[in-house]
Amino acid sequence: MKEISILEIPQHLDQEVTMKSWVFNFRSSGKIYFLQLRDGSGRIQAVVSKDNVSEEAWKVCEQLTMESSVEVMGKAQEDKRSPFGYEMQVKDIKLIQRAEEYPISKKEHGVDFLMDKRHLWVRSERQVAIMTVRDEIIWQMREFFRQEGFVLTDAPILTPTSCEGTTTLFETDYFGEKAYLSQSGQLYLEAMAMALGKVY
Amino acid sequence: MKEISILEIPQHLDQEVTMKSWVFNFRSSGKIYFLQLRDGSGRIQAVVSKDNVSEEAWKVCEQLTMESSVEVMGKAQEDKRSPFGYEMQVKDIKLIQRAEEYPISKKEHGVDFLMDKRHLWVRSERQVAIMTVRDEIIWQMREFFRQEGFVLTDAPILTPTSCEGTTTLFETDYFGEKAYLSQSGQLYLEAMAMALGKVY
Numbered sequence: 001m002k003e004i005s006i007l008e009i010p011q012h013l014d015q016e017v018t019m020k021s022w023v024f025n026f027r028s029s030g031k032i033y034f035l036q037l038r039d040g041s042g043r044i045q046a047v048v049s050k051d052n053v054s055e056e057a058w059k060v061c062e063q064l065t066m067e068s069s070v071e072v073m074g075k076a077q078e079d080k081r082s083p084f085g086y087e088m089q090v091k092d093i094k095l096i097q098r099a100e101e102y103p104i105s106k107k108e109h110g111v112d113f114l115m116d117k118r119h120l121w122v123r124s125e126r127q128v129a130i131m132t133v134r135d136e137i138i139w140q141m142r143e144f145f146r147q148e149g150f151v152l153t154d155a156p157i158l159t160p161t162s163c164e165g166t167t168t169l170f171e172t173d174y175f176g177e178k179a180y181l182s183q184s185g186q187l188y189l190e191a192m193a194m195a196l197g198k199v200y
Numbered sequence: 201m202k203e204i205s206i207l208e209i210p211q212h213l214d215q216e217v218t219m220k221s222w223v224f225n226f227r228s229s230g231k232i233y234f235l236q237l238r239d240g241s242g243r244i245q246a247v248v249s250k251d252n253v254s255e256e257a258w259k260v261c262e263q264l265t266m267e268s269s270v271e272v273m274g275k276a277q278e279d280k281r282s283p284f285g286y287e288m289q290v291k292d293i294k295l296i297q298r299a300e301e302y303p304i305s306k307k308e309h310g311v312d313f314l315m316d317k318r319h320l321w322v323r324s325e326r327q328v329a330i331m332t333v334r335d336e337i338i339w340q341m342r343e344f345f346r347q348e349g350f351v352l353t354d355a356p357i358l359t360p361t362s363c364e365g366t367t368t369l370f371e372t373d374y375f376g377e378k379a380y381l382s383q384s385g386q387l388y389l390e391a392m393a394m395a396l397g398k399v400y
Contacts, residue, residue: 040351040395040398041349122392123394123395131396134352139342146339151335153335170358179370181357191319196328196331197239197241198240
């Protein structure tokens with residue numbers, strides 16, 4: 001069976017596919033489990049009906065916790081009612097890892113608490129959106145420079161001297177000599193602009 | 201008159217254009233100057249005939265030094281004999297800045313000497329080629345990740361702890377606390393991979 005990412009769902013409607021994902025939320029109405037899945041590429045709702053799956057698969061659902069990782073097999077259809085646009089009817093589900101005691105729940109958490117759990121907080125929808133937008137903005141800037149004929153120039157992180165005010169300077173020991181975290185790529189870009197013309 | 205870069209020459213053959221560039225080499229045979237020009241986008245030979253230019257323009261040629269910057273006006277043609285593929289017949293030339301005592305000459309220099317003049321050495325053909333290839337390689341890698349659906353993730357430069365051996369660790373004072381230059385983005389990428397799936 002073909003393994004796809006959630007992003008590829010629209011190209012594989014009504015086909016039997018496998019998806020590996022995390023369960024970011026779920027609810028049950030006795031004979032049906034609604035699983036909210038994410039795999040980094042997107043989000044989708046998967047529906048498990050007790051009548052359609054094996055006893056073993058149903059037991060997997062009963063053990064699920066937030067952020068457990070699963071492999072689901074089934075067919076996806078368009079579904080205008082779903083916030084994700086698509087819904088999967090699950091034929092089989094396997095537990096890859098059961099996540100215990102996930103500390104971030106649906107209730108409101110303070111920023112202090114969330115910063116302390118930053119490695120988990122980044123899994124949430126808003127944080128993923130921020131990272132994705134960030135990726136897009138940086139890509140578009142780089143692509144613009146590339147299209148305009150600019151050449152990438154990376155300035156060193158450690159420099160032997162300060163470029164700007166010394167009050168904001170980070171000093172470190174560089175094999176017996178003092179070195180500083182670079183405050184500006186300006187000096188290097190200026191020298192490179194004389195060599196390569198357009199640089200970024 | 202249209203101002204173009206050397207890279208754009210093929211699209212403007214036999215048209216009067218202006219180019220701003222550096223003179224990286226030149227030779228004279230009494231009534232003709234052969235100028236080797238570069239502007240970062242490419243290299244071209246420009247020919248100045250005493251009969252075709254004003255007295256003022258001819259004086260500019262007589263003052264030229266290596267790495268002086270000039271504005272040249274003229275028409276470019278294809279020229280199979282030229283190593284650059286194109287040659288420009290100059291109608292007028294203006295001196296933007298006369299570079300005095302350029303320390304890097306055609307003779308062999310040691311790496312020590314050249315590293316000491318690194319900001320000038322990067323103007324040479326081999327160094328420009330290296331930077332351009334570097335730019336291309338990094339671009340192609342980023343484009344590959346982008347096309348495969350990976351999301352850019354930058355890890356912090358300063359971290360509160362060491363990821364690898366402490367003998368190679370650079371320590372700095374971070375507002376009263378000890379911080380270290382990051383040795384690895386691994387920890388951050390691992391956390392982000394759980395949020396975004398494919399990251400780079």
